[in-house]
Amino acid sequence: MAKLAVPPLLSLRHFLVLSIALNVSLILRTVYYESEKGSKGFCLNKKMMADADSDREGHLIHKSRLAMSSTSSLVNSTRADHPGGRETVINLDHGDPTIYERFWRQVGDKTTIIIPGWQSLSYFSDGSNICWFLETEFAREVVRLHKVVGNAVTEGRHIVVGTGSSQLILAALYALSSPDAAEPISVVSAAPYYSSYPSMADYQKSGLYKWAGDAENFDKEGPYIELVTSPNNPDGHRRKAMVNRSQGQFIHDLAYYWPQYTPISSPSDHDLTLFTVSKTTGHAGMRIGWAIVKDKEVAKKMTKFIEISTIGVSKDSQLRAAKVLKAVSDSCEQENSQDGESFFTHSYNIMAQRWKQLRAVVEAGDLFTLPQFSPAFCTFFGQETEPQPAFIWLKCEGDIEDCENLLREHKIVARSGRHFGASPKYVRISMLDTDETFIQLIDRLSAIQQGK
Amino acid sequence: MAKLAVPPLLSLRHFLVLSIALNVSLILRTVYYESEKGSKGFCLNKKMMADADSDREGHLIHKSRLAMSSTSSLVNSTRADHPGGRETVINLDHGDPTIYERFWRQVGDKTTIIIPGWQSLSYFSDGSNICWFLETEFAREVVRLHKVVGNAVTEGRHIVVGTGSSQLILAALYALSSPDAAEPISVVSAAPYYSSYPSMADYQKSGLYKWAGDAENFDKEGPYIELVTSPNNPDGHRRKAMVNRSQGQFIHDLAYYWPQYTPISSPSDHDLTLFTVSKTTGHAGMRIGWAIVKDKEVAKKMTKFIEISTIGVSKDSQLRAAKVLKAVSDSCEQENSQDGESFFTHSYNIMAQRWKQLRAVVEAGDLFTLPQFSPAFCTFFGQETEPQPAFIWLKCEGDIEDCENLLREHKIVARSGRHFGASPKYVRISMLDTDETFIQLIDRLSAIQQGK
Structure with a gap:
């Protein structure tokens, strides 16, 4: 050109x-x-x-x-x-x-959703799931899309849905911290880090966790939580955990680990990984994110957090997100046919x-x-x-x-x-x-x- | 009978x-x-x-x-x-x-909603509103319904939408507390109080606010926040503030102040009043609540809370709620015609x-x-x-x-x-x-x- x-x-x-x-x-x-x-x-x-x-x-x-x-x-x-x-x-x-x-x-029209007035009255989606407010259809499409794209392992993991990935970050901080600890657990991320992390960690003045700044300068002994954003917001670089000490726990924020933003190298396989519809398909107004969680107890605590703070997540948006994610997977699988x-x-x-x-x-x-x-x-x-x-x-x-x-x-x-x-x-x-x-x-x- | x-x-x-x-x-x-x-x-x-x-x-x-x-x-x-x-x-x-x-x-079909795939991509609903994620249509129907039912004054107030009224209770606690206070502000409610209040106030171990139990036994000097639920959950009684001291701030949780549950005596007219679609129309799965707020700064702080915790509220559910509330108002206005x-x-x-x-x-x-x-x-x-x-x-x-x-x-x-x-x-x-x-x-x- x-x-x-x-x-x-x-x-x-x-x-x-x-x-x-x-x-x-x-x-x-x-x-x-x-x-x-x-x-x-x-x-x-x-x-x-x-x-x-x-x-x-x-x-x-x-x-x-x-x-x-x-x-x-x-x-x-x-x-x-x-x-x-x-x-x-x-x-x-x-x-x-x-x-x-x-x-x-x-x-x-493929992604147009029709919701009748009598639908989704109940708080509950699937009482048998740890995440009782997770719509089955949404969970299914999440798993399918990760398989189609090859950007995350989902087998044997728990899916927790959140009101955007912001709520899931807070739920993860809650789940990974201990109410019995003598002091709040340190939360770090390597600079330049997502500008909302400090305020998210500190706005409630929580006794559970506390922002401790740039992961590169972090030298405090004891347990900590590192937020690993990859590709990174704001600079786009791929990242791994910066602090590698024994008492570290990690939240992998992979909101941008999709093929339009970065080469997909292999399926991500971490303890706690976050994604969001906002960055995947652009539907920010839905406020839908999801976590892929290895440990059952962590998934339970995250669910508890969302239960206390919002008693679940909009069913309407989950159903709509399911439809949109399905269209994305379909479009990938049908690309070489006449469907464009x-x-x-x-x-x-x-x-x-x-x-x-x-x-x-x-x-x-x-x-x-x-x-x-x-x-x-x-x-x-x-x-x-x-x-x-x-x-x-x-x-x-x-x-x-x-x-x-x-x-x-x-x-x-x-x-x-x-x-x-x-x-x-x-x-x-x-x-x-x-x-x-x-x-x-x-x-x-x-x-x-x-x-x- | x-x-x-x-x-x-x-x-x-x-x-x-x-x-x-x-x-x-x-x-x-x-x-x-x-x-x-x-x-x-x-x-x-x-x-x-x-x-x-x-x-x-x-x-x-x-x-x-x-x-x-x-x-x-x-x-x-x-x-x-x-x-x-x-x-x-x-x-x-x-x-x-x-x-x-x-x-x-x-x-x-009156309350069936159709949302095309390209709708509600943006985070923003109305940038000119303090609550920038509030859908105009939803706000209009909230105001109309309160006028039709006569259960709340809305003139000159700010509407803040939340992911259910749970999020708005937390947003209100955040807005009414001060980050510079020497100690967390006491949160009280008269027993029997809504069973979630204590955990909502304490789950984050917040340094801003702290559950202080039954309002009737509250005798601590200084500022406090009283949650006034009327009609009360669990016992159904109408309530007024229990502690009437100079440094009190009040959150009026009027989730059940609707004609099917209690006689509507007059439009409620408090500093901060909460309602929720879940109890009004039964659409709990939408996770939509709203606050009616007198003070601009309080509305701003509540909006900030929701911005940090979930970057807004599902647009899909707000649009659906608008349609449902409209149907309720319509049904009231058309009752004496042939519409049942x-x-x-x-x-x-x-x-x-x-x-x-x-x-x-x-x-x-x-x-x-x-x-x-x-x-x-x-x-x-x-x-x-x-x-x-x-x-x-x-x-x-x-x-x-x-x-x-x-x-x-x-x-x-x-x-x-x-x-x-x-x-x-x-x-x-x-x-x-x-x-x-x-x-x-x-x-x-x-x-x-x-x-x-």
Whole structure:
């Protein structure tokens, strides 16, 4: 693609970035001339996606299903309105996963759920399960999806459903700590760590557990809990436990261990692993996460936590999540038939395109840098893939000490590195927003680099 | 009804109770001969309900819509299977509100919700609202229902949605306590109090708040939070704050302040009031509750609590709850047209019938006693109504010290009074289970009284 073949001259790079922005803008105007409303736009996109598919006829075999033609790359941008001016604030502070809306619109009725008024009256889902509020259908689809993707061992484990993975993190802290301990157990995570961990550990001023900061500097004797986020939020790197001492217990937060974000190397196999629908399929509004737990007593204590704090988890959302996860598994299993690309192929391609655009802009100047990743073999795609995190962990170079502040001056709201136990020279920016917002981001980062 | 005209002789009482049980059983068998499956059974009930309605033609004016004919009283029992033997355990430990399923089945498609796969991807519902995850439609229906029923002032208040009212109780404790206080604030409630309050206050070993027991014995100086449950769970009595000191803050848990449970005297008007869909309409599986909050800062802190613990509340369930609450308001407004009885008329009548049956059985012996209530004018029904709580607060008289144990011997699982800060001579038994289970309960209580 032209925009990726960046010549060494800085001025030419600038010109190219600008030119790309202009081209995208013009194409958007042309395409949207006839399809200003969402639904018509999606039909058009689907048609154009089909054209793009036929352009790369013969490439739809497993090994090369990730190859994007430049046509479909542009098509992927057509849902956004023209970026317009740089006056409106774009908020990329949260990882709101609206990027996936297009896919789910294209899927149509397959994931539509109908719930009659008399359904789900009872608190109980399955009284015979340790997690008595776990909907059987949801549990079944969780297990199936992990098998299809190959990213987690589920055999002989307990599934505990939560109101998002946030509730499960708290449930896990509760389950792994002891009410009889002389002092709260230390909770650590290696910096840069997920910015919510410190407040989640401390907001209740719990006597059970207490935030103890960066795992790398942790040298206290005795029991501790380490939160291992892999790929890591905010920086996207794969991680293993940092503190390896005898009295450690681990919560593996694998929210981003899905093929669109990182190569799947092998099924994860930890004592306590967390996933969430929000990052898997983009359905953040459902508030559904799940834990895969080896130890029965830990699963029981986590269930108890959720019982006391919310008496279970929305049945409606569990049923809806089951339907969505089923559609994802189906799309993977049917990919090589006439049913089009799978959810993960679709989302991998969008992420790949965004990361290429982002790197092109960032590398066109000296102001910003990005983390570097090595490609690796992905067992799901059966080929080498690139890590392409859900967040940009952007560093301001040179004498810019407050990167968040610089971006805010250009009406980009991002989260400062200081919230992640890192330097304010870093910011975290969501990569999962709409195409429109992403194009505005690219446009503004380019403008900042050019001192505009 | 014959069963209420209980003569003074004990032996005759026994005979009557047995006779009622036998009659109900025979009628059930007759009715269910042709309708063993649920769906057919519901059609039959609807037809018979219509007959019952036409029997009391002319009584469908506002003032007397609560008058039940004996015909419909029996009809109300027809959904249950024959009680059968007394060998199966009936679990009435929880207040699982399956009693309402029949109404929602009769309502049909009106409350069916259809959610397409691309909906509710974002975390956000209304960024301009303090409670940014509150669905506008849900908030609108909450306000409308309180206006229709007249049980709460909502003007100028903030609505905060929660994953059931449990999460809102915790959010309220968090919001009303101070992280800078020298010691945790005391949390009290008058015994018998809701059995979950102590564990909810203490399970996190929070440094912010701490369970301090029965409000009546509370004599500590300084700030405190009193949980005021009215009508009270477990005993059904109307309540006001017990401790009236200057540094008190109050959480009014009005889960049962609805016309089917208690006469509505006036709109509640407190600083912080909680309601839940579970007890209002019976949709416990949704896990949706709401708080009505006067103070903006308190609403903000409660929102923050829910943000940290679950990053919002299921959108799917909020949308579904909106639809169900709308159907309830509609049913109230359309009651005098041809659309049949309102949700509250329906549920009041079932509760009235159950309480009559229960009192008949209990009063037929000396072993048990029930709380006594006085009727009062209900502004919603426009007539005097009886309190008819969602739980039985049953006392074992004489030398029976452990009422829970006695019931357990007869395969009735109920919750001992000791969990409510009361004597084990008491038990709490749910009144909201299915007709089938309720008839079994009546049958067994009768058998116990007769020493069988």
